[in-house]
Structures are given as C-alpha cells and as structure tokens.
Amino acid sequence: MTITASRLTKRFGDKAAVDGVDFEVGESEFFVLVGPSGCGKTTTLRMIAGLESIDDGELRMNSVVVNETRPRDRDIAMVFQDYAIFPHLSVHENIAYGLRSRRLASSVIRQRVPDAAATFRIEHLLRRKPRQLSGGERQRVALARALVRDAQAYLYDEPLSNLDAQLRHQAREDILALHQRQRKPTVYVTHDQSEAMSMADRMAVMRSGRIEQVGTPRELYENPVSTFVAYFIGTPSINLFQATLRAEVEDVWLEAPAFSLRLPPSRARALAGHVGGPITAGIRPEDLHPPRQAPFEVGEHNTMTARVDLVEPTTAGSTVYATMPGPAGDLDVAASFGARLPDRFVGQEVPLAVDLEKVHLFDAVTERSVLVDARAA
C-alpha cells in the first residue's frame, strides 16, 4: 500500500494547523514527520489515522480517497506517546483487544498474542496489569498490540518521548525490527531530529503547518533548502553568519567582521547573482577543525579565529563553544572536534579551519539556499 497526501489541510478556528501539505509514503517506506512543537506534525498524523477530519485536500491509500473513511475501516495501527493501554486489562488482554474487536477466532488469538509478546520480550508479563510494569515494558505492550494486528499501515506519535536514553535506543531498534518484518508504509512523528535522522528512509521537516523539505536524512543534512532546515538538522546546530560576497579576479570571498574565506569554485559558480551583496553563510560545527587535524590544506583563506568559552567533552572528542566579534555584539560559534581540547584553552583565541567545500549559503532575505536552488534549476 501507499499513502498519498495532496494539499492536506486542517484548520482550528481561523488558523491553519496543517496548511496544504503534500507527501507520499511508498510501499514499505519508513517516513518521518519532524519539526518543532506546534508545527502540525501530530495533526497530520491524526488526519491519516482518521482521528481528525480533513478540511481540505485529499488523503489516499493506494489510489482510493479515504477522507471520509472511518478510522477502523482504514486498517491502520497506531502507537501513542502515552501508550494508551487499558489499565484494567492484563497485558494479554491489551494485546488481544484489537483482534477480539475484529472478531477473530480465539484459536488465532491464542497463537498470535504470545508470538507478538515474544517479539518484544514481554511473554513473561502476559498476566500482569499495566500498573505493575515499568515505562519501557508498557511501551513494548503498546508495540505488541500494534504488531499483532497485521495492519495495512503503521503510525507512531512520539512513541519514545517518555523513555529514558537506554530504553529509547532499545525501543528504536524494536520499532525498526518490526518494520523490517512487516514492510508496511509507516509514518513516524517526532520533534527529535536525531531520532528522525537515525530511523527514516525519508523524512519531512515541518514548520508552521507546511512542509519545508522532504528527502533522505543525508539529503537534508547535506543540501538543506533553507536556513530553517539547516538549523533544525544536526546537533549542535549549524553556525549561521551574516556575511558579504566580494569578487576578486576569479575568486569569490565570503567576508564578515570576524573572517574572510575564499570560496572554492564549486561554491562560487552558483553565486553569480549574489556577488557584492549580503548572504547568510552556514557552517556546520563538524566542518570546523583544529588546523593540524583538518583533512585538507589549511591557509589564511580558510581559517577563522574564535575565543573559547566552553569545552563540552563528548565520546568522540569535544564540542567547543566559542565567540567571534560580530557587527552587533559577539557571535556564537560551535565546533565539533575529533579530539579533546584541553581546558587550558578556555578564554584563549584559537584558529578554526573551515571545510569550505561544505559551506552552505542562503539568500539573506528569503533564507532559501542559493546552492540547492541553483542545482534544482
């Protein structure tokens, strides 16, 4: 099955919570909707489930319009953030509930429930009540209940938010393992971009009711269409600077009070209409290196200097938070190093080598990428 949304719209009062959203979830695709709170991702999911009415646009499953189809007739399984398991029923009865309500033979139920429970390692808990379970176990009951149904599509609404880090990782692998087995279209909602990046086949970044960009995690990371997507994807967030483009003979320089960087030809070519004017430059923390460890040649044309405020140890090295002088007060800059910067550098000025092949450039007014648009055209 495929799920297709065209111009999908939902209004609450005179405000459009979801404002003409288009996407398609392919056969057996794991599709993630991600965005900050209030962006409309959960409302979109609930429209697919049939829990919210659709005000405008079309929702299709395969080629059939299902706008008016009742939720239970859409044959979709959904997992909620707060699990939504029945407190008065045992784990066994919670998992069996969907099967009973569909009037499946009890011989089928007797066979399928333990199977589903075994998949999520809760077969020993079947007689317990939900209140005797930990948060992680409850989440696995909710997953088992969704799995046992053998639905046409799977929907998840922030299912991992209430779990702590260790359980979250485990549950993430469980959900993906289930998906591998079912190969059914899946829509997964989260506000956590790292969760989205690690799970999605493709993902849509949403902002105020609209989709800002759809693509694979790698596409969104490497070629964000706007400053919003660039900033949203990746931790720590991309550094964004206001700068000017200056042409000098063959070269294009990216200039700001704190730095002067010579753009490589690959970047410079796309910039024809912008030279001489303002531009927003985006440099990811992982593209700033200590000069001696940079995987490219370092010179004055690709170095900037910043004063170290804070060094955060990470498992792979450190994240360095620093400041540079800007037009109006200091600018924050974050750099992810593959090595641990010793604490004695705090308060010191350090050189940062910029991987110029990976610099992102956005129109200073529209905030749209001048690189990605150029490529698309």
Next chain:
Amino acid sequence: MRIRLADVTKRYLREGSLRVASDEPPALDHISLDIADGETVSVVGPSGCGKSTLLRLVAGLETADCGTVHYDEHDVADVAPQDRGIGMVFQDYALYPTMKGAGNLKYYFDVHRRTEDEARARAKEIADIMGVGFELLLGQQTTTLSGGEQQRVAIARCIVRDPTLFLMDEPIVNLDAKLRESTRMEMAKLLKRYGITTMFVTHDQQEAVFMGDRIALMRAGRVVQIGTFDELYYSPVNLFVATFFGSRPLAVLPATVADRTVRFGEAAWPLPAVLADRLEPGPVRIGVRPEAWRFAGAESGGGARMAVDRIESVPAERLTLAHGTVSGARVTVVAPAGTAGDVLWLTPDWEAATFFAADGEHALHTPGAPEFF
C-alpha cells in the same frame, strides 16, 4: 559559596502511617557531597532516584532525618529557605502571571526596597547576556509567552537576585529538543559569568555533561559515583554507571577468563598481559563501547561473529553504525565507512574495554580516559 552535605539520610512516612517503615528504602541514603565555590554539579539519575529530593533538601524545603548541610561554615539546619539566599528554577516556570516579564524581574527589588535604577541596571545587564530578543520578552505579559520564553524569564529572574546558590530542577525538560540546546547554552554562560555555585537536576545524561563541572549519578537514594565526564565514562565504578553514560548503548558480554584467555560464545581471545595479571579466572562481564571494537573484515573468521540487523549512517558524525547481535548479546558498533553485509567479525579493543564481576555489578577493571593530545 561552598556546599557540604555530610551523611544525609531522609525517609518519607508511608501514607496513612505515623511510623517510618523500616523496610522502606530511604529517599536519600547516607549522602555526602562537597561542592566547591562557583562549581556546577549536575545531579542525574533515573526517575525516583531521589535527585529532586536532594535538591529540595539543600534548599531547605525538606529536612534531613540525620546528617548535616553546611553553606560555607554554617550549618543551615535552622535557617528558613527564604533566608538562605538561594535562587530556584523549576520545571514549571512559576512566573507571576499578572506581571509582564520586566515586572517579574523587578519584583524582588520592589519587595526589598531597592532603587528603581538598580533594578533596571541589573535587568539590562542580564538581558545583554540572554541574547537577541530577550528585551522584547520583558515587555510582554508572561501568559502570552511560549514555554521556552517563560523559562528564559524565570532563569533571568533568578539571576537578578544575585543568589549565592542556584538550584535548578529539570528547568528545560518541557522544551522541545532544539530549544533545549540553545537555552542550556544561555544558562551555562550565565553561570560561568557570575560564578554562582549551582546544583542542576536532570534525567538527561547529555544535559548533565554539558552543564556540570562534575556529575553526580544517583540511584535509589544513593550517589553511585561523582566525577567529571571522563571519570564516569572511562572509569565507571559499576555496570549501572557504565550503561547510564554514552549516547549509544554499551555492549555487555558474559564471558569466562581462564589460562590468560577470555572466552565469549564461540570466540576466544588471549588477554593482554596487563589484564591477564589483573583478572582472576572465572566468569566476568565485558563492557565494550560502540567505538571500541576492532574489525577483521566481513570474510575471515577472526574474533566474534556479529549478525547484523541494520546498518545506519550518521551523516552529522561522519559515522557508520552496525546494529545486531553477537552470541545473543545486543551490540551496536561504530563500523568502517562503506560496511555492508550481514556478518562482521569483531574483537574488543582491549585498551578500552571494561570488566565487571559476573555475580555483582562492580567494575574489576576500567580503561581510564584516552589521551586526546
């Protein structure tokens, strides 16, 4: 200000009972802590571990059954919370809803009969640090602010009072992931700038590492280990600490040491001399971080066989991860770029492996922090 807790224990009465049930574990169980002047200590642990109770006890909102709390050289047992000179920030903001942001900041100065000029100067100074747009927030009614904005005002309100001790209980847990990132940066800057002694309670290990000069990890009313990130990550005292830290899970392999060799499932590895001298023969558990494996390629039979379920690429970290199982144990490994296929052959990097007792959870051997420079 220096904060010292000596052997503090706190039990709650069971509901409807006047006697303390002796079988009930205490909420705080013999806790000793020494927080230096200007230091930030993160208190982290799973829910119900007692971290919020600890914070409330330091604030004076709870009293200890036994043990002492000292602010510098003063025992504060008899000092009321409002007289302790502390600033507290909670999960739920607790702003005065009838006032604008600015009024919230000024309120303390009004109550304490300070001058208008002083209040305004202080507020301006804080607003500069809080960054772009903060002054706009001050002009708005607090009820119209978003969660993130309200919390920024709440933190600023705390700082203007010039507290000698700052206590924060999950201050940014209600914000979404991206907003949390920028807010914690602001908080860290404010704390650095004013050098205020701080206790920061969170359940999020990354936040704890970011905010804390040191991190206290709690479980069931006890502080299991306190130290820097490197100490907790590379020299954990037990399996609980080792599994709590790290953004990707530690693999725990049940193994046996015999004849200076360690056996795990089908695999057997000769132990490096340092480890062989140190470990008694018998069952152990080996903890291996995702980044601490060596590879023998997809073909040959060297090491342990990993059945790969899923290969994940992490563009932001330029990493490839393989998820799967080794002899029934769940394992996530950082794999070489371009790794493909269903099978990998692995060997732990013995310089980075941790050994735990098989019957308890305490560490028998820890690798210590690597040299980064």
